[in-house]
Amino acid sequence: MDVRRTAQELADVAVPGFADVVTVELADPVLQGDEPTTWDGPLRRAAVSVAPPHRSEGASAAASHGNEGPSTWAPADGHAAAAQHTPRGHQGSERVSGSSLTGDSARQEAAPSPTRPPLDELVIYSPPTPQSLALETRRAVLAPVPADTQAWSEHTAQQTGHEPGLRSLITVPVRARGVLLGLANFWRYQESDPFDEDDLAVAEELVGRAGVSIDNARRFTHADAIAVTLQRSLLPEALPDQEAVEAAYRYLPAQAGDAGVSGDWYDVIPLPGARVALVVGDVVGHGLHATATMGRLRTAVHNFSTLDLPPDELLAYLDELVTTIDDSLGAGSAHISGATCLYAIYDPATGRCTIATKGHPGPALVQPDGTVSFPGIPVSPPLGLGGEPFETATLELPEDSRLVMFTDGLVTDRHRDIDTGLEQLRTALAGLPGRTADETCQGVLDAVLPSHPSDDVALLVARTRRLDAERIAEWAVQRDPADVARIRTNVTDRLTAWGLEDLSFATELILSELVTNAIRYGTEPITVRLMRAGSLICEVADGSSTAPHLRRAAATDEGGRGLYLVSRFAERWGTRYPETGKVVWTEQSLTPGAPPLSDITDEALLDQWDDLAP
Incomplete structure (x- = not known):
């Protein structure tokens, strides 16, 4: 349902059987889906329909049966008298029936066609035009034909943009539920009979019924705008800054469906250690329920990603969440009818990408040399269905590889199965060697997307980067408190080589605490890794899974202040759990401000260098 299309249908149904020209002007709020509360502005011409040129005698009837529409218009019940005026006659020879058409009269030239008023033009009606009277009284007006017809036509032309030569006008307010939406104008020119009272009744009935349809379309537009706004607010407005991949995306709503919204989503989530999570998901169905469900799942993925879980564990939590949501709903509530998710973590320090899926198609991989493949990702059922445990796949990605993640709307539709769609995707990617992520997105859509997609499409392309080996430093740590001093010295030397001497004090303090904790409470092997990426x-890392916890030490405590100092000097810090052990990490800005020493005691600082005590 569309306001402009409905207005155009009102204009088209009355031409040429009822009028030579019909215009429909609506208030701007109506066109935008809103309900006008006041009437103090101009109208915007939303629809125009113009009859073909009038031909002499029977040629007029022949023209009216062409592409412009039927020659007669059936009035509503209760207005049978108006039917006597359709098909309407013309003055002089044009009122002769088609049966008298003979000889050269059928070949006479057509009269000039009325000028087509421009669409989307703002129109202001001022007194003494019939339109201003109709707007003021909220009643239809049949404009009389004054003695000075030429003068009246010229004045009307100045108000509406129509050329002189008008013979008769009916102007009818477009209303619904007592609200004025706009104005419909029906015009006849000099070659046509003028409108009469029966025509006025027909026009009122026609516009009255069309007004209800226009208002329904307006309300649909309003609901659609709300749904689209909701969906856009739930999808990322822009991809976050990160150094692991060059990422680009496309999201295209289906051209058929419920309110034009659905449950497809995508995401790029920066993770600690310069890593990044790449996500594509799909909720079955269309409409607000699918969109709302998508928002809940996307938020859950964001929350679970802060725990820095491996892909298979994160999807296991998401699967349990979907089951919990469905179990908590009442009998009359809409359940999650189906949802899928593909989750990948890429580490630019190692080039390793770990991927898991729950019912979602696996990605395509484009190697730097242009080779295209579809890596085998262990298959599992969609979210919320439980089933057997699933596992991850690990890929080693060279720099400038492209990982292409998508929803099934890209490769399947009513006329194409998934195998055909995947082969088309392979061919398209093979023809895009060396392209950027954004160029790859556009090239794939141009080659693979159907002209009228019946499902939404989310496409995410990530072109991998690698951290230079010179930007990474790693040391093994002996389980001896005296080894902390060696680590501090090595770190200071590396920061000097990187030109980050200003970070030496804070970094030494942070590593003193973290390494000391690993020696005291962790297990071997213990390692320290320093990376210069978008941050320091x-x-x-150590072999224990025991997580450190920040606490406030009492004044009489001899220790317990280390993690507090770490939290003060680092922008972010946390713990993640690889396959074995744990990794405690911190991030510092490469352009730090003044050290936060105002509320840190001398004792707390000295505690971090207790390995130097005799």
Whole structure:
């Protein structure tokens, strides 16, 4: 349902059987889906229909049966008298029936066609035009034909943009539920009979019924705007800054469906250690329920990603969440009818990408040399169905590889199965060697997307980057408190080589605490990794799974202040759990401000260098 299309249908149904020209002007709020509360502005011409040129005698009837529409218009019940005026006659020879058409009269030239008023033009009706009277009284007006017809036509032309030569006008307010939406104008020119009272009744009935349809379309437009706004608010407005991949996306709503919204989503989530999570998901169905469900699942993925879980564990939590949501709903509530998700984590330090899926198609992989493949990702049922445990796949990706993640709307439709769609995708990617992520997105859509997609499409392309080996430093740590001093020295030397001497004090303090904790409470092997990416990243790994916890030490405590100092000097810090052990990490800005020393005691600072005590 569309306001402009409905207005155009009102204009088209009355031409040429009832009028030579019909215009429909509506208030701007109506066209935008809103309900006008006041009437103090101009109208915008939303629809125009113009009859073909009038031909002499029977040629007029022949023209009216062409592409412009039927020659007669059937009035509503209760207005049978108006039917006597359709098909309407013309003055002089044009009122002769088609049976008298003979000889050269059928070949006479057509009269000039009325000028087509421009669409989307703002129109202001001022007194003494019939339109201003109709707007003021909220009643239809049949404009009389004054003695000075030429003068009246010229004045009307100045108000409406129509050329002189008008013979008769009916102007009818477009209303619904007592609200004025706009104005419909029916015009006849000099070659046509003028309108009469029966025609006025027909026009009122026609516009009255059309007004209800226009208002329904307006309300649909309003609901559609709300749904689209909701969906856009739930999808990322822009991709976040990160150094792991060059990412680009496309999201295209289906051209058929319920309110033009659905449950497809995509995401790029920066993770600690310069890593990034790439997500594509799909909720079955269309409409607000699918969109709302998508918002809940996308939020859940964001929350679970802060725990820095492996892809298979994160999807297991998401699967349990979907089951919990469905179990908590009442009998009359709409359940999650089906949802899928593909989740990948890429580490630019190692080039390793770990992927897991729940019922979602696996990605396409484009190697730097242009080779295209579809890596085998362990298959599992969609979210919320439970089933057997699933596992991850690990890929080693060279720099400038392209990982292409998509929803099934890209490769399947009513006329194409998934195998055909995947082969088309392979061919399209093979023809895009060396392209950027954004160019790859556009090239794929141009080659694979059907002309009228019946499902939404989410496409995410990530072109991998690798951290230079010179931007990574790693040291093994002996389980001896005296080894902390060696680590501090090595870190200071590396920061000097990187031109980050200003970060030496804070970094030494952070690593002193983290390494000391690993030696005291962790297990071997213990390693320290320093990375210079978008920030300075410090990582201390050990074989224990015991997580450190920040607490406020009492004044009489001899220790317990280390993690507090870490939280003060680092922008972010946390713990993640690889396959074995744990990694405690911190991030510091490469352009730090003044150290936060105002509320840190001397004792707390000295605690971090207790390995130097005799």
